[in-house]
Amino acid sequence: QQQVKQSPQSLIVQKGGISIINCAYENTAFDYFPWYQQFPGKGPALLIAIRPDVSEKKEGRFTISFNKSAKQFSLHIMDSQPGDSATYFCAASPTGNTPLVFGKGTRLSVIA
Amino acid sequence: DAGITQSPRHKVTETGTPVTLRCHQTENHRYMYWYRQDPGHGLRLIHYSYGVKDTDKGEVSDGYSVSRSKTEDFLLTLESATSSQTSVYFCAISGTGAATNEKLFFGSGTQLSVL
Numbered sequence: 001q002q003q004v005k006q007s008p009q010s011l012i013v014q015k016g017g018i019s020i021i022n023c024a025y026e027n028t029a030f031d032y033f034p035w036y037q038q039f040p041g042k043g044p045a046l047l048i049a050i051r052p053d054v055s056e057k058k059e060g061r062f063t064i065s066f067n068k069s070a071k072q073f074s075l076h077i078m079d080s081q082p083g084d085s086a087t088y089f090c091a092a093s094p095t096g097n098t099p100l101v102f103g104k105g106t107r108l109s110v111i112a
Numbered sequence: 113d114a115g116i117t118q119s120p121r122h123k124v125t126e127t128g129t130p131v132t133l134r135c136h137q138t139e140n141h142r143y144m145y146w147y148r149q150d151p152g153h154g155l156r157l158i159h160y161s162y163g164v165k166d167t168d169k170g171e172v173s174d175g176y177s178v179s180r181s182k183t184e185d186f187l188l189t190l191e192s193a194t195s196s197q198t199s200v201y202f203c204a205i206s207g208t209g210a211a212t213n214e215k216l217f218f219g220s221g222t223q224l225s226v227l
Contacts, residue, residue: 006154036216043202043218044155089154097162099145099170100216104154 006103023090135203
């Protein structure tokens with residue numbers, strides 16, 4: 001049972017463009033939504049995270065948009081660069097000590 | 113990689129043989145996790161530990177067992193390896209925040225091939 005649905009599976013963006021990756025969830029108990037970035041041959045690393053008390057969080061070129069009523073959240077990468085080429089995972093979990101549930105990942109390629 | 117060492121980094125084994133993967137941390141984090149990563153499936157939790165000798169199952173625990181006899185080590189054992197267990201295995205740790213999910217730190221992974 002997939003609790004977090006992520007799309008698209010792969011994405012190709014021109015350098016300088018905006019990359020958008022979407023995730024949807026069903027479990028209303030989820031209240032922590034991180035994004036992880038993974039480069040080839042490496043483990044994932046936390047990129048940015050949001051809680052439902054805000055609708056948007058920005059860190060540099062990376063922004064999470066959160067829509068609680070629609071149970072959706074998305075990652076926007078502004079001014080995408082070739083160095084952003086990686087696999088991105090959204091995740092979610094309820095408050096407390098329950099492990100994260102990950103989406104299936106999006107492979108982003110930024111081409112010059 | 114935040115003081116996490118996975119061993120071995122690569123392993124090729126035969127169907128039916130037992131295999132043990134090791135995760136060692138130097139961060140003294142309370143929580144440790146084993147995930148597997150497969151194309152089209154993303155990261156799936158196998159087992160996790162919330163303390164020494166305290167473990168629980170994840171969504172894909174069948175065919176796997178774990179042990180944690182001390183804070184720094186978390187072992188994943190495939191009792192009788194099958195080809196469906198060919199995967200990249202990641203260990204992760206957390207525990208810096210009030211909840212386990214504040215931030216996960218991942219190891220570099222173990223590529224396991226079962227022939």
